[in-house]
Amino acid sequence: MRLVRPFETLFFLCAVLAGVGVSLWLAIWSPDALLRDPLPLYRQGAATSSPEIIGTRDIRHIRLVGPDEETVPFQVSLPHDLSTAVVPIVVIVNGLSGQPDPIKHVTHPGPNAIVVYQPPLETENSTESTFPVGAWDARSRIYRMPEEVSAILAWVGRQEWADKKRINLVGIGWGAVMLPAIRRRAGATGRPINASVFINGGTDIASLASANLDISARWLRHPAAWVADFMLRPLAPETHLPEIAGPFLIITAPDDPAIPEASRTGLEALLPSPKTMASVARGDDTPAAYYQRVIRVAQNWLVAQGAVNP
Numbered sequence: 001m002r003l004v005r006p007f008e009t010l011f012f013l014c015a016v017l018a019g020v021g022v023s024l025w026l027a028i029w030s031p032d033a034l035l036r037d038p039l040p041l042y043r044q045g046a047a048t049s050s051p052e053i054i055g056t057r058d059i060r061h062i063r064l065v066g067p068d069e070e071t072v073p074f075q076v077s078l079p080h081d082l083s084t085a086v087v088p089i090v091v092i093v094n095g096l097s098g099q100p101d102p103i104k105h106v107t108h109p110g111p112n113a114i115v116v117y118q119p120p121l122e123t124e125n126s127t128e129s130t131f132p133v134g135a136w137d138a139r140s141r142i143y144r145m146p147e148e149v150s151a152i153l154a155w156v157g158r159q160e161w162a163d164k165k166r167i168n169l170v171g172i173g174w175g176a177v178m179l180p181a182i183r184r185r186a187g188a189t190g191r192p193i194n195a196s197v198f199i200n201g202g203t204d205i206a207s208l209a210s211a212n213l214d215i216s217a218r219w220l221r222h223p224a225a226w227v228a229d230f231m232l233r234p235l236a237p238e239t240h241l242p243e244i245a246g247p248f249l250i251i252t253a254p255d256d257p258a259i260p261e262a263s264r265t266g267l268e269a270l271l272p273s274p275k276t277m278a279s280v281a282r283g284d285d286t287p288a289a290y291y292q293r294v295i296r297v298a299q300n301w302l303v304a305q306g307a308v309n310p
Contacts (some may be wrong), residue, residue, distance in 0.1 A: 035188035040067045042151040056080045057109065064151055072148045077103050077114040078161065084111055088166035088308040089156055091115045093149055093182065095173025095200075102172070105292045106299065111309045113161065117152055119145050119175065139231045145178050146185035146235075153191040168195045168307050170298060172291075173258075176201025177208065180240035187244070195307040197249045197298045200256060202263025203238045203270065205229045212258050241270040248275040249301045251294055253282050276301060 045063040057077050064072040079087065092102045094116060102116050120141045149169075156162050169186075171179035176198040183193060202208055206229035213224055229236075248271050252264050268277060278297055282290050302308045 035184060039147070039150055039154060039189040042066050042072065042154070044155065045071065059103065062155070064148075064155060066151070070144070072117075072151055074115060074117045074152055075103055077106075077109060077116075079109075079111050082161055086163040087111050087113050087161055088163045088168065089113045089115060090168045090170055090302065090308060091117065091149070091152060091156065092170045092172065093145070093175030093179065094118045095175050102170075102291070102295060105288065105295050107292065107296070108299070113156075115152060115156060117149055117175075119148075119178075121174065142178070142232060142235065145175075146182045149182045150186045150189045150191060153186050153193075154189065157191065166194050166307055167192070168197070168302060169193050170197040170199065171201060172199045173201070177205070177237055178235060180237045180244055181235045183244040184240045195247050195249070195302060195305050196244075197251065197301070198267060198271075199251045199294055199298065200253055200259055201237070201250070201267055202259045203236070203241070203266035204260075204263050205232050205236055207260045207263050208258075211260050238266060238270055241267070242272060244272070246272060246274050247305055248272075249278065249298060250275060251278045251280055251297055253290075254279055255281050255283070 042064040045065045056079065058080050060076040060078070062074055062076055064074075066072065090112060092114065094102060103114060106114060121138065153167065156167060157164055169179060169183065171177070171182070179196060179198060179201065183196065186193060206225045209228040210221055210225035213221055213228070250268055250271065252268075253259065254264075268275075278301070280290075280294050280297055285293070299308070303310045
């Protein structure tokens with residue numbers, strides 16, 4: 001009877017550890033890992049006792065509570081007089097905090113519901129002062145976005161006023177970058193999307209991070225961008241773009257240095273047809289004035305598609 005040599009035992013243990021490591025790597029970093037699990041149960045927390053009324057709209061502040069007691073706040077704008085049986089929905093995934101509130105810049109919302117989700121991303125502290133610890137915290141928050149938007153879509157689908165065949169998604173800035181991963185997660189949880197609008201989105205997270213990170217030391221900018229790309233690799237838009245279905249509208253700002261040209265053209269190339277491209281230059285507009293123009297373009301396209309009511 002041959003005895004197992006120590007070298008063979010060590011080799012076997014190393015092989016097992018390597019296999020476990022590869023399995024964990026694939027489970028954590030595979031883009032499809034986002035799609036495997038069913039959507040956890042999110043319950044509705046306390047909402048405002050009475051909706052805020054702005055003009056002819058009711059503005060409701062809703063809060064979902066997740067299985068780990070995490071909260072998902074969002075706003076809902078509804079016609080004050082819901083005379084129709086159901087209304088189309090536009091779910092807007094906003095960019096970083098501090099950007100204009102889309103609800104206030106949809107000047108003629110019509111008989112439609114507008115839902116605005118603000119991702120849990122803050123801009124008060126510079127990346128330089130928080131890197132790399134802050135980068136890991138930002139990663140955790142960004143990874144929550146596909147799940148949280150899917151939970152909001154599930155909530156919308158349960159509302160008696162919702163036209164379930166006309167639920168549309170709009171991503172602005174960072175929300176547009178995450179929109180492909182959000183679309184795939186929503187589809188995997190049984191939440192079909194009608195039309196999607198990308199406003200100032202792009203591909204290649206490393207390039208986008210390099211153009212936007214608040215780091216004064218130039219030597220640190222590229223390593224930090226590489227780290228951001230590595231940590232967010234499963235959410236990379238170029239991975240998920242070919243797997244989603246339109247119709248799509250892409251709105252770009254050719255004079256916006258925050259979105260490199262290669263990122264803009266990458267989005268346009270990888271997004272499947274049918275798709276429409278629109279260029280809306282920022283010019284000398286204030287952020288609020290610019291977003292009003294952009295939202296008007298998106299609204300006109302959605303109306304033309306029959307995705308929302310005029």
